[in-house]
Amino acid sequence: MTLTIHDLRKESGSYLPGSAACPGCGATLAFRIASRVLGPNTVYVVPASCFSVIQSPFPKSAISAPLYNIAFPAAAATASGVYRAYKMLGRDVNVVVWAGDGGTVDIGIQALSGAAERGENIIYVCYDNEAYMNTGIQRSGATPFRAWTKTTPTGKREMPKDMPMIVAAHRVPYVATASVGYPFDLANKFEKAKKIKGFRYIHIFSTCPPGWNSPVSKTAEVAKLAVDTYFWPLYEIENGKLRITVKPRKRPLKEFLELQDRFRGLSDEEIEELEKIVMEKWNFLLHLEKSERVF
Amino acid sequence: MAIEGTWEIITGNQAAAIAAKLARVKVVPAYPITPQTTIVEYIASFIESGHMDAEYIRVESEHSAMAAAIGASAAGVRAFTATASQGLLLMSEVLHWAAGSRLPIGMAVVNRAVGPPWNIHVDHQDAMSQRDTGWLQVYISSNQEVLDTILMMYKVAEHPDVLLPFMVCLDGFVLSHTYMPVNIPRQEDVDEFLPEYSPPHWKLDPENPITFGNLALPDEYQEMRWSMDLSMRRALDLIEDVAEEFFQKFGRYHGGATWKYKVEDADYIVVTAGTMASEAEVAVDELREEGMRVGLLKVRAFRPFPHRDVAEVLQDRKGVIIIDRSIAFSSGGPIGIEVRSSLYNISGSPPIVNYVTGLGGRDVTYEDIVKMTKDGIGRITSDRLRRPYYWYKLKPEYEKIELSEEVRL
Numbered sequence: 001m002t003l004t005i006h007d008l009r010k011e012s013g014s015y016l017p018g019s020a021a022c023p024g025c026g027a028t029l030a031f032r033i034a035s036r037v038l039g040p041n042t043v044y045v046v047p048a049s050c051f052s053v054i055q056s057p058f059p060k061s062a063i064s065a066p067l068y069n070i071a072f073p074a075a076a077a078t079a080s081g082v083y084r085a086y087k088m089l090g091r092d093v094n095v096v097v098w099a100g101d102g103g104t105v106d107i108g109i110q111a112l113s114g115a116a117e118r119g120e121n122i123i124y125v126c127y128d129n130e131a132y133m134n135t136g137i138q139r140s141g142a143t144p145f146r147a148w149t150k151t152t153p154t155g156k157r158e159m160p161k162d163m164p165m166i167v168a169a170h171r172v173p174y175v176a177t178a179s180v181g182y183p184f185d186l187a188n189k190f191e192k193a194k195k196i197k198g199f200r201y202i203h204i205f206s207t208c209p210p211g212w213n214s215p216v217s218k219t220a221e222v223a224k225l226a227v228d229t230y231f232w233p234l235y236e237i238e239n240g241k242l243r244i245t246v247k248p249r250k251r252p253l254k255e256f257l258e259l260q261d262r263f264r265g266l267s268d269e270e271i272e273e274l275e276k277i278v279m280e281k282w283n284f285l286l287h288l289e290k291s292e293r294v295f
Numbered sequence: 296m297a298i299e300g301t302w303e304i305i306t307g308n309q310a311a312a313i314a315a316k317l318a319r320v321k322v323v324p325a326y327p328i329t330p331q332t333t334i335v336e337y338i339a340s341f342i343e344s345g346h347m348d349a350e351y352i353r354v355e356s357e358h359s360a361m362a363a364a365i366g367a368s369a370a371g372v373r374a375f376t377a378t379a380s381q382g383l384l385l386m387s388e389v390l391h392w393a394a395g396s397r398l399p400i401g402m403a404v405v406n407r408a409v410g411p412p413w414n415i416h417v418d419h420q421d422a423m424s425q426r427d428t429g430w431l432q433v434y435i436s437s438n439q440e441v442l443d444t445i446l447m448m449y450k451v452a453e454h455p456d457v458l459l460p461f462m463v464c465l466d467g468f469v470l471s472h473t474y475m476p477v478n479i480p481r482q483e484d485v486d487e488f489l490p491e492y493s494p495p496h497w498k499l500d501p502e503n504p505i506t507f508g509n510l511a512l513p514d515e516y517q518e519m520r521w522s523m524d525l526s527m528r529r530a531l532d533l534i535e536d537v538a539e540e541f542f543q544k545f546g547r548y549h550g551g552a553t554w555k556y557k558v559e560d561a562d563y564i565v566v567t568a569g570t571m572a573s574e575a576e577v578a579v580d581e582l583r584e585e586g587m588r589v590g591l592l593k594v595r596a597f598r599p600f601p602h603r604d605v606a607e608v609l610q611d612r613k614g615v616i617i618i619d620r621s622i623a624f625s626s627g628g629p630i631g632i633e634v635r636s637s638l639y640n641i642s643g644s645p646p647i648v649n650y651v652t653g654l655g656g657r658d659v660t661y662e663d664i665v666k667m668t669k670d671g672i673g674r675i676t677s678d679r680l681r682r683p684y685y686w687y688k689l690k691p692e693y694e695k696i697e698l699s700e701e702v703r704l
Contacts, residue, residue, distance in 0.1 A: 014504075041501045045366065058515055061506035066499045068369055069508030070362060071388050077359030081322060081366025081374070082499060084350035088321040088372055093501055111362065114355030 003037065003187045011036040014044075019062035021054040024216030026180045026206030026223060027127040028054060031098065033183050034125065034202075037190035040065060042094040043082055047075035047108055049100035050134045051127075073107045075099050076115035079122045087121075094123060094194060101128040101142035104203075105163045109141075116170035116199045123193050123200045126163065129208035137211045144231075145277065146270060148262040149211075155266075159277075164203045168237045168295050172199040176236035176245075179205040181223030185234055185245055192236070205232040213261030225256040230282040240293035244285055253278055300480040300545075307470030310438040310477050311377060311403040311463070312337035314445035316347045317485040320375040320401065322367035324352035324360040328382040329415045330467040331405040335377060357382035361389040361400075368398035369507070371498040373449065373491075375400070379467060380407035380421045387425060393460045394429025394523060396508065397496055399452035400460040401445060402430075406569065406620075407467040408655040416656020417466040419569065419621040423597065423629040429523050431461035431530055432598040434568040438475040440549045441465050443541060444595075446480075446489055450537045455495045456529045464597075466570045468656070480545055488544050527599045534596055552601035554593040557583065558608055561590030563672055566605075566634055567618040568594045571659050575618070578664035589668060594630055602637040609634070611643035616671035618664065618687075620653040627651060627684030646675045652687035663688065 013036035021028045027050055035042070044067040046052060052069055056062045070078045075097045083095040099108060104126035112124060131149045132138040139149040139156050142163065146155045168175040174196045178186040186204065193200040205226050207219040214222050226232035227246055231253060234246040253275045257263040266274070288294050305313070311334045315323065323342075325335035341347035350367075354360045357378050364374040378386065383404055393400050408418035422432055433448060435441050441463060448461040465471055497505060511519060535551035542548040556576050558564060565575050572593035582589040592608050594601070609615050615638075619628020626632055631649030638644040648671035653659040667687055674680045682702050689697055 040504075043370075043499045043501065053510060055506055055509050057510040057512055061509060063506055064504060066501055066504040067506045067509075068366075068499055069506075070365065071392050073358060074362035074365075074389055074392075077324070077354060077362035078366035078369075080352055080354070080359075081324060081363035081368075082370045083366075084322045084352055084363070085367040085370035085372040085374075088348075088350055089370070110355060111359045114359055117355075118353065 003184060003191055008033065008036050008187055011039065014040065014042070014063055014065035016062045016064055018056065019054050020056045022210050024207070024209040024219040025054070026208060026219050027051060027129065029180045029219065030127050030186065030204045030206050033187050034190050035065065037187050038094050038096060038194060042096055043068070044096050044098050045070055045075050045079040045082065046098050047103035048072040048134070049103050050129070051098055051100065053134060072103055074111055075103060075108055076111040076122070076124060080115050080118070080120040083121050095121070097122060097124045099124070099126055100134070101126055101130060102132045102140045105141040105161045112167070113170065116167055116172050116201070119172070119198050121197055121199070123202065126203045127206040128203055129206045129211055131211055133208050133211040146263065146266060146274060148264070164201065167201040170199070171240065171295050172201060173197070174200040174236070174238055176202045177205070177232065177234055178202055179223045179227050179232055179234060180207060181220050181225070181227055182234060182246055189236060214259050218259060222256070222259050225251065225259065229253045229256040230278045231256050233282055233285055235285060237294055240295050242285070242288045242291070242294045244289055299484060300478045302476055302478055304474050305438060305477050306333065306472055306474055307438045307441045307465045308333040308405065308472065309337055310442040311445060311465065312341065313479060314442045315375040316341050317480065317482060318373060318375070318401070318446055318449050318489055319491065320349055321372035322350045322352065322364065322374045324354045324363035324367070324376055326354050326357045326360045326378070326382060328357070328379050330407060330471045331377045331379040331382070331403070334403055334405070357385045358389060361386040361393060364400045365389060365393050365396060365398055368400050369396060369499050371494050371500070375402065377403040377405065379405040380409050383421045383425060384409060387428065390425055390428040390430060397458040398460060399449070399458055399492070401449055401452065402460065402462050403441070403445065404462045404464045405467045405471045406464050414655040415467065417469050417620065418654050418656065419464070422462055422464045423621045426598060426629065429459055429527070430598065431459055431527070431596070433461070433463050433595050434597060435463060435465045435470065436570055436573040436593065438470060439477045439547065441470065442477055442479070443545070443547055443549060446485060447537045447541050450489055451530055451533045453492055454533055457526050457533060458496055459523065459526055459530065464569070469570045484544065488541065531596070531599045531601055550593065550595050552596035552599070553604050553608070554595055555608060556591040556593070558590035558592060560588055562588045562613040563616060563668065564590045564592050564609055564612055565616045565618065565664065565668055566592045566594060566630060568597065568630060569620065571618055571620060571653065571664070574659060574661040575664050577661035578668060581661065581665050582668060587672070597630070600633045605634055605637040606641050609638060609645055610641060612645045614672060614675040615645050615647045616668050617647060617649045618667060619649065619651050620659070622651050622654065631684055646680055648674055648680060649684040650687040651684055657688055
């Protein structure tokens with residue numbers, strides 16, 4: 001069954017009005033959709049991230065599900081403990097890590113890898129705004145090649161970590177990429193993940209207007225263009241088998257890049273170089289799609 | 296009183312593992328480190344052989360061990376782990392997090408020196424450096440005391456007036472790997488003494504959703520820290536009460552926040568902790584045979600620190616000899632610092648000689664304690680008490696440098 005907007009509208013989700021998010025925040029869009037699919041029988045574990053602030057300060061909260069804030073490197077381990085305790089209590093609850101890219105690909109990668117290797121029955125979500133945004137736009141291991149941040153003022157010189165593939169290499173039952181520009185693809189991946197037992201990983205491309213200097217009214221458009229230009233391909237790996245879930249007609253990468261100031265000033269050669277990298281990845285995914293098992 | 300249960304000859308680590316089993320902990324995240332390893336090995340075998348009903352999480356680091364214990368405790372079950380030295384230091388961030396979340400997690404800390412250089416032997420610096428994390432800390436002198444104290448401390452930590460995590464600190468190798476006779480209480484008696492944990496304050500529960508640990512601004516934060524401090528202070532009386540209750544039920548008493556030995560008529564009192572305290576009991580007997588009226592005040596609880604108890608015992612004595620197995624660089628021994636704080640601003644505050652010794656497993660026998668006590672008494676009576684603390688058992692060539700250093704009080 002595929003979820004439609006009617007299904008999503010039936011659920012209220014766990015995101016309440018009055019959060020402390022920036023206008024046009026992609027992470028909140030992702031949370032709103034994900035929490036509608038996951039439902040109220042869900043516990044969230046959140047490491048240091050924009051979401052530590054978005055939920056709003058004590059004694060208020062914009063999240064209506066139980067949510068536990070934990071130290072930056074520790075989310076996957078804490079979620080493991082929560083899941084094991086519920087297992088001992090005989091309770092079936094969705095245990096979800098809701099983490100940013102810093103808390104996932106950098107400082108949290110060790111705990112994440114441990115939990116994935118142990119096959120903890122949790123859903124790990126990385127909402128990826130491609131830099132340390134909560135601390136004010138510093139580069140992370142997920143920041144794209146050539147992107148401007150305050151610690152890469154002339155553009156990042158390294159390629160980002162391919163985190164979904166790193167997690168998939170742990171042979172977990174479900175890994176997916178998603179984008180807030182494709183909400184039904186995103187919703188359906190949560191729907192699928194919810195029904196699978198074991199370690200599940202969903203990596204969501206989440207537009208950050210203040211961090212990327214993109215127009216606040218174009219959060220969805222930027223995230224859609226990321227997919228349509230093949231900058232952020234949407235795929236899932238279920239029990240080792242890869243499937244590209246959205247195969248749009250390719251649009252020029254420039255259309256995606258020019259909506260954000262973080263790629264401003266790239267020369268035509270540099271844009272061409274990025275196009276080449278993007279196409280290499282796309283072709284590689286097409287190749288992997290033909291394999292019986294990726295991992 | 297007839298003591299029920301069975302006698303076994305076991306190590307301190309076995310005693311800790313058996314205590315976790317008897318406490319019916321439900322989640323044990325564990326990462327091995329010398330000399331803690333056999334604790335987590337025993338627990339793994341208890342669980343896999345069906346003798347213990349718990350989830351065992353084979354985490355990839357101590358940081359994750361504590362983070363997972365936090366998750367389990369926040370979800371509402373009793374959690375236990377064990378560590379030592381570098382492992383405890385790696386946990387430091389999440390130690391604060393556990394206490395701030397008011398989660399009564401239990402942990403055995405097998406005290407070991409910190410590196411560099413690598414050293415696996417006893418030293419209290421690992422745990423004492425975590426003084427301000429908000430964890431209750433009790434230092435132990437025997438394997439029986441290890442087992443009994445873990446049971447007692449769950450009861451203290453889970454009390455609605457406390458709700459803070461605890462460390463039971465046992466000396467690496469001296470207790471962890473040394474066999475002693477230990478009485479293993481019956482499970483039904485332990486169940487009566489320590490009922491199943493049910494969080495009285497908060498837990499992660501979809502039936503009653505709350506957000507925990509979100510931003511607290513300056514208008515809110517300070518009272519949260521105050522409440523931890525209040526709970527820590529309230530734990531002092533509870534440690535005494537629970538020790539009394541344990542005595543009534545099991546017939547064993549190891550002291551409350553302190554343990555006193557021959558202090559009533561003592562002119563001089565030795566203050567120390569851990570296994571040095573059991574050596575000090577022998578030293579006290581030796582010194583008394585030589586005609587010196589010496590007593591022992593063993594510090595069991597380092598956090599909360601029993602300031603009032605310590606002041607009452609030490610007030611109006613001729614002198615106090617404090618022996619520390621940890622160095623607070625440039626300030627002496629951590630217990631020395633605390634005891635000074637206990638005695639300041641009271642009348643009849645006695646002179647104090649603080650020794651730092653036994654680091655990285657350097658042996659401290661009763662003979663050493665006799666020597667330190669005599670040296671301390673000599674300094675007090677002949678007005679040679681010139682330093683805030685003294686190093687004991689340095690190699691002679693280093694001792695020479697130490698004593699030639701200008702004293703800056």
